[in-house]
Amino acid sequence: MYELTEEDKKALTKLLREHWYTWDEVEGYPYYPPNRKFATLQDVTDLKAALVKDEKWKLFLEAAMNEFLHKQDLPHRPFSRWLLNPARFCWLVRQAQKEGAIGG
Helix, strand or coil: CCCCCHHHHHHHHHHCCCCCCCHHHHCCCCCCCCCCCCCCHHHHHHHHHHHHHCCCHHHHHHHHHHHHHCCCCCCCCCHHHHHCCHHHHHHHHHHHHHCCCCCC
16 A cells, blocks of 8 residues: 555655666666665654754644544554554655645
């Protein structure tokens, strides 16, 4: 459910102010830095830091809480536990970007 497309990952990489590597840039090199997969706790930490730096953390939390409250099939668990699933968190940041809640 929380799948990100390559374009989504590229947009999140831009939010982090990192470079998104394309095959044309790395073809023929024995090693190149891999692009992020946006599925780890480190991705959560880095995205949160970027949102705080850009003063968009509160806007993101509002959008995430709105998503949390509108889920009909949610098990009874705290918002913070729900939010800190790495794949879900990264997907929520991207959804907030797409919907304009935190900019593009």
